Amino acid sequence: MENMVNYNPSFAEEVFRDVDSGDEIKMCMNCGVCAGSCPLREHMDYPPRQIFGLIRAGKREAVLSSKAIMLCTSCYTCVVKCPRDIPVMDVMHGLAHYALKQGYVPRKDTANFGKEFWNQVYKLGRIDEKDLPRRVFFAGGFVEGIKAMLNFMDIGLKLMLHRRMKLLPERKIKGVKLLQKMLDKAEGLGKGGIAA
Amino acid sequence: MADVQTTNQSILVVGGGMSGITAALEAAEAGYEVVLVEKNPYLGGRVTQLYQYFPKLCPPNCGLEINFRRMRQNPKVRFFTMAEVAGISGQEGDYDVTVKLSPRYVNEKCTCCGKCTEVCEVEIDNPFNYGMDKIKAAYLPHEFAFPMRYVLDPSIAGTDEGKKCLDVCEYGAIDLEMEETSFDLKVGAIVWAAGWDPFDAAKVDYYGFGEYKNVITNVMMERMAAPSGPTEGKILRPSDKKEPKNIAFIQCAGSRDENYLPYCSGICCLASLKHTTYVRELYPDCDVTIFFIDIRALDRLEDFYTKVQEDEKVVFIKSKIANITEDEETGGLLLEGENTRTGEQILMNFDMVVLATGMVPNKIEIDAAPDVSYDEYGFLINDPEKTGIYGAGCVRRPTDVASSVQDATAGALKAIQSIARR
Structure with missing residues (x-):
């Protein structure tokens, strides 16, 4: 299967530890409401849920160089709807800051x-x-x-x-x-x- | 009516649904004096509103009939409808309970001739069908009602409409002078089997329930499919009474959601799968799509899930729908979300949407309520430190009918132990 990846927790651990609100994604249950409700969904390379999935899969490069993490306009829709109370918006901003600090400039x-x-x-x-x-x-x-x-x-x-x-x-x-x-x-x- | 004599060797069962009936009968058949109180004018609770049980797809009436017969034959059980517990004091082995009786305005002479319904011109929302249709204010709650006796809505009791019913009744069964009364009981143990209410789907505002006519809930679907329901068993779009060509089921509508009900109610998956069989049997051309996060079909119930999956007109999509918008002209509904298996965006149109909503337990909500334990979601815990009052059925955990019956039997045994050890 194309989507099969080996589990590599090192990047997830890095995000939990070093990214603002990064540990919040531990709560994600993959329902897709954030992606379904995001007004900028069509402009994102990966919607929030997939970003979280990529973090869990250890795809450091893909996450930190993704456009999506810098596209969030703080509309709060995902934060209000998230059934797991994840401040999705804060996580996206946290990732954007972290990416810049690490020398990535996605946008x-x-x-x-x-x-x-x-x-x-x-x-x-x-x-x-x-x-x-x-x-x-x-x-x-x-x-x-x-x-x-x-x-x-x-x-x-x-x-x-x-x-x-x-x-x-x-x-x-x-x-x-x-x-x-x-x-x-x-x-x-x-x-x-x-x-x- | 309130000539009921009880002692601290008696048991009170609160709630006349499947759990309450079971607990009362099991205790009575073991030889204990039992009083059962039920808020509605009939016994049977939510089960009476079901069309079929899963997984066998049989009607609940036969099971209810058997239980009602056990009840009629057993002098150890006394039951009161339109009755609510107003106060509980004391402790295990020695409770004083106050029961409030709401006026029914119809006495035991009622023969169910239906003349009062004929003359009555005032209509009220039918609570039995979740307000989807209207009934006369002098009515029989439903066709299998036990006790088989009419009710007058309090709104007509003091009016000319009530007078008309009184005049037309040949049996002297209508009593407009009835008032709220109460009586006291002494009991040794209490089984709290007050059941559940459907979650108020209007709270999830982005699904538009209450605003969009063609968004209904699972309990409404159950009434629609029932031949005694508001559409006589036809599943129709509420907006234009047309047969739907494609129906969507949204699982976990408000459930497993920290904003609403953080827990899984455990039955909604099977309920939606069962509703799918209703739809597919009725309309061989109708498409059904089930949007789910996870399907909970445990043990033997998985066979039912597998069977529904085999139907090629039924599609399962892993996604929590994020938004519904209505086309005001057609009444059609646009669903948005993310297919979390493929990552694709979902933009799909449906004629009708059914929200699979969960169960909210009925806690002991009276003044000076006794000290009992609840879990973080409001379900009663049978705390070994606090014996004497026991939860049974869906007040203890959200579950199906079969498990409620088992749990209620356990509740009856606990109540007996509370009495027997004195």
């Missing part, structure tokens, strides 16, 4: 966006609605950046109209130092830590 754009988003939150305590897209759009080069900017012009104008985006740079929130202290502490609590 470059997603990783880049996450990094820029995080840096801004850390620095300002908020998101600058024009600076973040600028950084993300121009990561691929000048021409790509201009193209992306033009694509999003409508949204940009609306954001300005509703004063969600200001012309001047955003200022830091009050007590950003305290926020940073909190974030640092949270980072220390995680198993995988924050991706560089």
Whole structure:
């Protein structure tokens, strides 16, 4: 049978030990509700249940380089429906962080966006609605950046109209130092830590 | 009615379903005085609502008839319908129990002539068919009801409608003055056999039960297949009363799920397999798909599973369905999920969906309830430290009729031991 694999617990043990929420997958009973309810199912190479199956089968490479672990949009549908109370979403995020830490970049754009988003939150305590897209759009080069900017012009104008985006740079929130202290502490609590 | 004399050598059995009847008869036939109380206006419980038993596919009526005859012949058993336990105090060997009797508005003179039903114009949801049809507010609970006696719904008791029934009855069987009464019992031991309720499938909102007409539950399917049911034995789509061309069964609907019932009820797999035989016998062209996580068909019951598997119109797909959406125009249902054997996404249309829901035990829910032990899911444990009150049947674990009968016999023996050791 094509699907037959030899049981190799070493990667599963690594996930249980080192990935945030990684030990939660021990509860999985293979019902497939996460995959059946995921709105991004069609874009995933492996839906969550199969990711868990691959972990149990010891397929380290396939899991850490899979697109699926970076596609989760935190919609919570799988978390709400999981009959085994697994925070599927947290496991997927945990795996994404871990993959990046291990030098895998399954989706470059997603990783880049996450990094820029995080840096801004850390620095300002908020998101600058024009600076973040600028950084993300121009990561691929000048021409790509201009193209992306033009694509999003409508949204940009609306954001300005509703004063969600200001012309001047955003200022830091009050007590950003305290926020940073909190974030640092949270980072220390995680198993995988924050991706560089 | 409340002229019942009992002592601390008597046994109280709560619940007149298969477990309660068995426990009461076994104890009575061993020579003990037994009082049986039943909440419904008839005995037999959930079993009376079944069309056929698995795995033999025989009707439950004959077994019930035998038990009712044992009961009629045995002066040691007294039973009360429309009766509920309102209070229990004392300890093993010496309980004081209060029983509340709801008014039936019909006395023992009733001959079941049916005149009251004829004149009554008010209709109520039929509880016997899970509200799938209506009955007159003066009614016989079901055609094999024991005791064979009509009931008036309390909603018409004080109205002109009730007066009409009173006037038409030639036997003086209707008594609109009946009120709730209660009486006290002294017993030495109690068998709690209050049975189970079907899990409320509406709680699993993504299956749309209660919202989508063509999503029904397994207990409703049982009534639909029964000739005495709301569709006279025809399995029809509730939305347009048409014969379904393909039916899906969703196993573990709310069961084995930390959000609802974390346990397996143990009977729903066989129930769905049995329902499949109902469908296939009725409609030779109808396709049946059973979505399951695991099929639980133990011991000899596996033969039944194998037999159903041999039917080429029946498909088994390993998947927990994640969502149902209704086509408002056709009433058709779109099921989504993941086939966990192939990894493929499931997007399939069905005319009708049956949710295999589990059992919720009826705990002792009265004021100042006696100290008994329950497991983490609410099933009664016969704790050796707390003797005197014993669970029997589905209050102790979700199980089938045959096991309930065995368990109730054990319950009767435990109750006898509680009395005999004084």
